[in-house]
Amino acid sequence: MYEFKYHRPATVRQAANLLVKNEDAKVIAGGHTLVPVMKQRLASPPHLVDLSHIEGLDTIEMKGRSLVIGATAKHASVATSPIVGEAIPALAELAGGIGDPAVRHKGTIGGSLANNDPTADYPAAVLALGATIVTNKRRLKAEEFFQGLFSTALENDEIITKVMFPLPKKAAYIKFRNQASRYALVGVFVAKRPSDVRVAVTGAGSDGVFRATAFEEALKKRFSHKVLDGVSASAEGLNSDLHGSAEYRAHLIGVLTRRAVEAATAK
Amino acid sequence: MAKISLIVNGNPVNANVDSRTLLVQFLRENLRLTGTHVGCDTSQCGACVVHLDGKAVKSCTTLAVMADGHEVRTIEGLAADGAPLHPMQEAFREHHGLQCGFCTPGMIMTAVDLVNRKGHDLSDHVIREELEGNLCRCTGYQNIVTSIAAGAKAMAKSA
Ligand SMILES: Cc1cc2nc3c(=O)[nH]c(=O)nc-3n(C[C@H](O)[C@H](O)[C@H](O)COP(=O)(O)OP(=O)(O)OC[C@H]3O[C@@H](n4cnc5c(N)ncnc54)[C@H](O)[C@@H]3O)c2cc1C
Ligand code: FES
Ligand code: FES
Numbered sequence: 001m002y003e004f005k006y007h008r009p010a011t012v013r014q015a016a017n018l019l020v021k022n023e024d025a026k027v028i029a030g031g032h033t034l035v036p037v038m039k040q041r042l043a044s045p046p047h048l049v050d051l052s053h054i055e056g057l058d059t060i061e062m063k064g065r066s067l068v069i070g071a072t073a074k075h076a077s078v079a080t081s082p083i084v085g086e087a088i089p090a091l092a093e094l095a096g097g098i099g100d101p102a103v104r105h106k107g108t109i110g111g112s113l114a115n116n117d118p119t120a121d122y123p124a125a126v127l128a129l130g131a132t133i134v135t136n137k138r139r140l141k142a143e144e145f146f147q148g149l150f151s152t153a154l155e156n157d158e159i160i161t162k163v164m165f166p167l168p169k170k171a172a173y174i175k176f177r178n179q180a181s182r183y184a185l186v187g188v189f190v191a192k193r194p195s196d197v198r199v200a201v202t203g204a205g206s207d208g209v210f211r212a213t214a215f216e217e218a219l220k221k222r223f224s225h226k227v228l229d230g231v232s233a234s235a236e237g238l239n240s241d242l243h244g245s246a247e248y249r250a251h252l253i254g255v256l257t258r259r260a261v262e263a264a265t266a267k
Numbered sequence: 268m269a270k271i272s273l274i275v276n277g278n279p280v281n282a283n284v285d286s287r288t289l290l291v292q293f294l295r296e297n298l299r300l301t302g303t304h305v306g307c308d309t310s311q312c313g314a315c316v317v318h319l320d321g322k323a324v325k326s327c328t329t330l331a332v333m334a335d336g337h338e339v340r341t342i343e344g345l346a347a348d349g350a351p352l353h354p355m356q357e358a359f360r361e362h363h364g365l366q367c368g369f370c371t372p373g374m375i376m377t378a379v380d381l382v383n384r385k386g387h388d389l390s391d392h393v394i395r396e397e398l399e400g401n402l403c404r405c406t407g408y409q410n411i412v413t414s415i416a417a418g419a420k421a422m423a424k425s426a
Contacts, residue, residue: 006269006286006332028333035289035328036310048286050333076322100400101380102313105322106329182399 002044008053012161015049016136019157022047027159029072030106032099033115051110057161058108060084067091067165071110079104088129089267090171090189094121097175099182110160113145116152116208117183118239123209124189125165125173128200132164148207168193170223172263174256176203178243186249188212188256190264192223199257204238204249215257225261228254271335275300276344284331291315291326293334294341302342302372306402313401316373316380317341323380325400342372345379354421355379355414364414366405377401378415379422387423389416 007025009015019025025047028034037043051057051072058072060081067087069078078084079096098104098112098121112122113133126133126142133140136159145153154160168191175187184203191198197219199212218227233253238246272281275298282297294300294317306314308327315327318340345353352360355375365371381389381397394412403411 001287004286006330008335031330031333032310032328035330038287039308052333100313101377101384101397102316102323102325102400103310105319105324 001038002041004038004045005047006050007047008050010054012051012054012057012136012159015051015054015159016157018047018049019159025049027051027114029108029111030074032103032107033111033117051159052108059162062087063164065167067167069109069163069165071160071162072108073110075099075104075107075109075112076101078109087167088165088171090173090191090264091125091129091165094125094173094175094189097121097173109163113163114152114154114160116146116150118149118205118208119178119181119183119185119187119203121173121175121184121187121202124184124187124200124202126163127209127211128189128191128198129165129168129171130191130193130198131166133160134162134164135160146209150208166193170264170267172260172267174260174263176252176256185243186252186256188253188260190219190257190260192219192264196220197223199260201233201253204233204253206237206239212253212257215253219261223261224265225258228258228261269332269335271332273334273336274338276340286330286332288331289327290317290319290329290331290334290339293331294326294339300341300343304369304372306369306373311400311402312370313373313377314370316376316401318376318380321380321383323377340376342376345375353379354425355382355418358418358421359411359414362410362414362417364406364411370401370403370405374398374401374403374411374415375418378418381415382419382422387419389419391416 026045027049029051057070059070075095075098084092133145170192173189175184178185186203189200199215202209218231233250235246235250238249240246268283269286304314306312310328316323317326394415
């Protein structure tokens, strides 16, 4: 790891000022992506701005018809929050399935989204539920936020402050884990929303999280796994690596979507 | 360099550290608390698990500066020198929950955190799921699971 100066701001405004003042500064939240990456010297920010001591940035609450989760809310807090469990149980389950207990005690929703790892879990929920990502500067819709492999619409001095999830009618997330890393080999989040149905897929796309529109169209007619007979995902644009071929991942998208719809309708 | 003050195993500690120092390095090299191990250094194996403000974390993936102002407990802090072992340690001894012992400090700190979160009556299934982030190259896990189930029950009695 290269040397850096550590900062611990008390407010988002102070954090943002530090980012503006110090070129190439980076924020750190749980550090469970950034610290490993810095150890490998794949990142070498000269300044680290720690968000984890900003009061109120990890609040979880209902605001009107939306579930609002603060950026530094840890995976373990989302997994065990009665508010999340009541509002969107699929989201609590997703958070409870990230990594292992120690990872869940440190990793945050904001860090996961800002990182936009193509195999991360939260991006699937954010895209399927049609969440809004709120930063210190603006509000971004999920579709505008994710911009491909490890990239997002965030500017260098932009900080995610919270994520707003509109409540779905039904939702479920099914993850097929890579047996070694426990990340998603493929994960499918299905949400029946008041106006439409969304199916978001993580782990499979070579460009990161995406919506499986063929499945969405079929499910719009009737929200039942039975309408999915004959619907399949194309292997084009999917990852092929030592963990699984593109064809295998395409197959998994079909299987997991069916299971997710079944799980959502059983709830 | 950065000045940090934290509580380690109940004792206040002040130090001047290079900001890149990992919490595990700080514990082992500055404080000579070598019970916390480094197995992988890549966040996978759990040999480095300690409690930060009462919760299990991987100290190889936590910067010492991030622990400034917080409370850390390591395997050395579970039972005082010369005192009887902590019930979870005793259960590992009794049920042969270790062979080489390299993974054991992390296993025990993870197990105590698990009991704090999920109580004293733990099924084998729950224990195995919760050991997701702790690897053991010796035991095949069976006796670790037995030890944790017994240790959890023993902790109820001693509480
Ligand atoms: C062993 C292990 C297993 C894991 N398994 C999974 C898994 O199964 N599924 C999964 O989804 N993830 C998994 N993860 C990743 C984990 O969820 C990370 O914690 C998470 O992706 C990053 O969150 P963080 O708070 O640790 O971010 P950090 O590491 O602190 O930051 C990550 C990046 O996001 C930026 N950032 C952080 N917060 C903000 C913010 N509020 N605004 C703007 N930018 C910000 C940082 O600058 C950095 O570039 C795993 C990690 C480990 C170590
Ligand atoms: S040394 Fe920290 S997880 Fe292996
Ligand atoms: S006892 Fe040797 S690694 Fe677990």
